[in-house]
Amino acid sequence: MTDDAPLLEVRNLVKHFHVGGGLFGGSAGVVRAVDGVSFAIRRGETLGLVGESGCGKTTTGRCILQLERPTSGQIVFEGRDLTRLGEDELRPVRRKMQVIFQDPYSSLNPRMTVGQIIAEPIAVHGIVADRAQRARRVREILSHVGLLPQHAHRYPHQLSGGQRQRVGIARALAVEPSLIICDEPVSALDVSIQAQIINLLEDLQAQFGLTYLFIAHDLSVVRHISDRVAVMYLGKIVEITDRKSLYDAPLHPYTKALLSAVPIPDPALEAQRERVVLGGEVPSPLNPPPGCVFHPRCPVAIERCRAEVPELREIRPGHRAACILA
Amino acid sequence: MLHSAAVGTLLEVENLQTHFVTRSGVVRAVDDVSWDVDEGETVALVGESGCGKSVSALSIMRLVAGPAGRIVSGRIVFKGRDLLRLSEEAMRRVRGREIAMIFQEPMTSLNPVLTIGRQLTEGLEIHLGMAPVEARRRSVELLGMVGISDPERRLRQYPHQFSGGMRQRMMIAMSLACNPSLILADEPTTALDVTIQAQILELMRDLSRRFGVAMLIITHNLGVVARYADRVNVMYAGRIIERGTARELYAEPRHPYTLGLLRSVPRLDEPRRARLDPIEGQPPDLTRLGAGCAFAPRCTFRVERCVVEIPPLRPVGGRDHVSACWEADNLDRALARSAAAT
Numbered sequence: 001m002t003d004d005a006p007l008l009e010v011r012n013l014v015k016h017f018h019v020g021g022g023l024f025g026g027s028a029g030v031v032r033a034v035d036g037v038s039f040a041i042r043r044g045e046t047l048g049l050v051g052e053s054g055c056g057k058t059t060t061g062r063c064i065l066q067l068e069r070p071t072s073g074q075i076v077f078e079g080r081d082l083t084r085l086g087e088d089e090l091r092p093v094r095r096k097m098q099v100i101f102q103d104p105y106s107s108l109n110p111r112m113t114v115g116q117i118i119a120e121p122i123a124v125h126g127i128v129a130d131r132a133q134r135a136r137r138v139r140e141i142l143s144h145v146g147l148l149p150q151h152a153h154r155y156p157h158q159l160s161g162g163q164r165q166r167v168g169i170a171r172a173l174a175v176e177p178s179l180i181i182c183d184e185p186v187s188a189l190d191v192s193i194q195a196q197i198i199n200l201l202e203d204l205q206a207q208f209g210l211t212y213l214f215i216a217h218d219l220s221v222v223r224h225i226s227d228r229v230a231v232m233y234l235g236k237i238v239e240i241t242d243r244k245s246l247y248d249a250p251l252h253p254y255t256k257a258l259l260s261a262v263p264i265p266d267p268a269l270e271a272q273r274e275r276v277v278l279g280g281e282v283p284s285p286l287n288p289p290p291g292c293v294f295h296p297r298c299p300v301a302i303e304r305c306r307a308e309v310p311e312l313r314e315i316r317p318g319h320r321a322a323c324i325l326a
Numbered sequence: 327m328l329h330s331a332a333v334g335t336l337l338e339v340e341n342l343q344t345h346f347v348t349r350s351g352v353v354r355a356v357d358d359v360s361w362d363v364d365e366g367e368t369v370a371l372v373g374e375s376g377c378g379k380s381v382s383a384l385s386i387m388r389l390v391a392g393p394a395g396r397i398v399s400g401r402i403v404f405k406g407r408d409l410l411r412l413s414e415e416a417m418r419r420v421r422g423r424e425i426a427m428i429f430q431e432p433m434t435s436l437n438p439v440l441t442i443g444r445q446l447t448e449g450l451e452i453h454l455g456m457a458p459v460e461a462r463r464r465s466v467e468l469l470g471m472v473g474i475s476d477p478e479r480r481l482r483q484y485p486h487q488f489s490g491g492m493r494q495r496m497m498i499a500m501s502l503a504c505n506p507s508l509i510l511a512d513e514p515t516t517a518l519d520v521t522i523q524a525q526i527l528e529l530m531r532d533l534s535r536r537f538g539v540a541m542l543i544i545t546h547n548l549g550v551v552a553r554y555a556d557r558v559n560v561m562y563a564g565r566i567i568e569r570g571t572a573r574e575l576y577a578e579p580r581h582p583y584t585l586g587l588l589r590s591v592p593r594l595d596e597p598r599r600a601r602l603d604p605i606e607g608q609p610p611d612l613t614r615l616g617a618g619c620a621f622a623p624r625c626t627f628r629v630e631r632c633v634v635e636i637p638p639l640r641p642v643g644g645r646d647h648v649s650a651c652w653e654a655d656n657l658d659r660a661l662a663r664s665a666a667a668t
Binding site: 052053160161162163190191192193194195196198199202217219220221223224243247257258259261262263264265266267268269270271273275277278279281282 | 586592
């Protein structure tokens, strides 16, 4: 399914939020949630977007979906810049871009049956107008996600966490999208269920030629599912490359620290493992540090890092990192 | 009983049963469970949501919410005394002072309208009878111990002015305040970012070593405790299904559920697999458990006996390694067969 033009291209995306609550009712400051992010996703590809809470990964996803209007930058999807489209023009585009949320408990309407939840977007987008045909379509989609026809009559609270996430996936699939933004789709699930959902996402991708933006904080899961990976820190991409290069030869000190913090379920191995435990915490995006945003926590920072904003540059072919020392 | 008393058993839970009465029936959240913690030892209780691991900790503190929840039987022997026989008054002196607890979400366990300082000094004044000035001095010391800089200023702040990681440090400081001999930590790092998780776990280990505090770490993530636990108990549907030293349990899991958990997660230290091996099916509904092993419906090693008779914990291999599986001795052979088949 891969052709030359990317399915999605994010160009210099910026999203700032103004925070109220200043002492005299004015703006207390600007949160630079996303601060100049660029990447592209090819058709049929999975791009992993990793980072810690507050790094801007979810806001990036919401800007792509146009749930947030970007402060500046472009979101080019199937050749059109979505930031220039009005609400009416966006509606057909929204059908092609779907989202799967982290928490299947709060993202499904408790008063609707599973069948209604899946049928609603099909009706709204006018994909299948006939009611009986729609019911058939719902049953078909249920079987794609590993649920049974009788699940259509259940309510979300009658399902387990894993089954609810399958419903969330079914709802996204219902409108035949080309891009699905998966925002931490397995992190609220039990460990034994996570692998089921990941396998399902991979099967569906192969079957329907889907493209994924996979947002997550779990680096082991991201390695499993992604073709390429971008690492975000404080609103910026600090490293982006193919899966193998990122995990085998990371260039940015933050990526290295993240990788070394991932626990490995093997006490013998853990006992020998050297760990880079990062000091301090992620600074507030209200007041990001000057120079490289990572320098206050960076184990290898030098004087220049305090003053100079490192550019995301190609260090090896296809491997970009924002570190002057890389 | 499980462990020789000579090595200094601090806490011994014997045949504990904690039940909840719900509209759909009685849930045996903790169903005849026995385990123990030695002095200064770090023990893990691992399992998925609903397996009874948190209820186990609440039972020890006697904080199971009644009237729906009730400790039905068993003994919880702490330093030679059965906590279940103590008066409420005596139990209040055990909580916080001798056994402290750390929760997953520090924001909900801290009082938002009291300063950090007040929340720290309160325990010191009530449990240890310290004078306010002395309690203040000790609070400064405690914040320093858990790596919070500028403690004097921090004591005047409120929980919302702390980040998630700092709030968990503050919880650890509170738990250490009265020099307890046991800390129950219920998913202490689950709500935190990966890099902060590492900081908090390292801090807990250092403090446990420095002060000889024993720890019970409750988690759903086998990976998190590999580095920190001396012994690991794996729970499923209200029962312990495997226990062993961390090294043995990870190297040679002898229960299909433990094996399944270890195999279902992608690992950074191994080559990437084309497909993950999930445990199929769902965790069981605890009001509708069958006669046999609760894991049997999901188990690929199942034999006839599994659906009719609950397997007891039996010794397998090394010291203290026990597994509740009829097929525990045949897992290797079955695995070798399936590996040969693929």
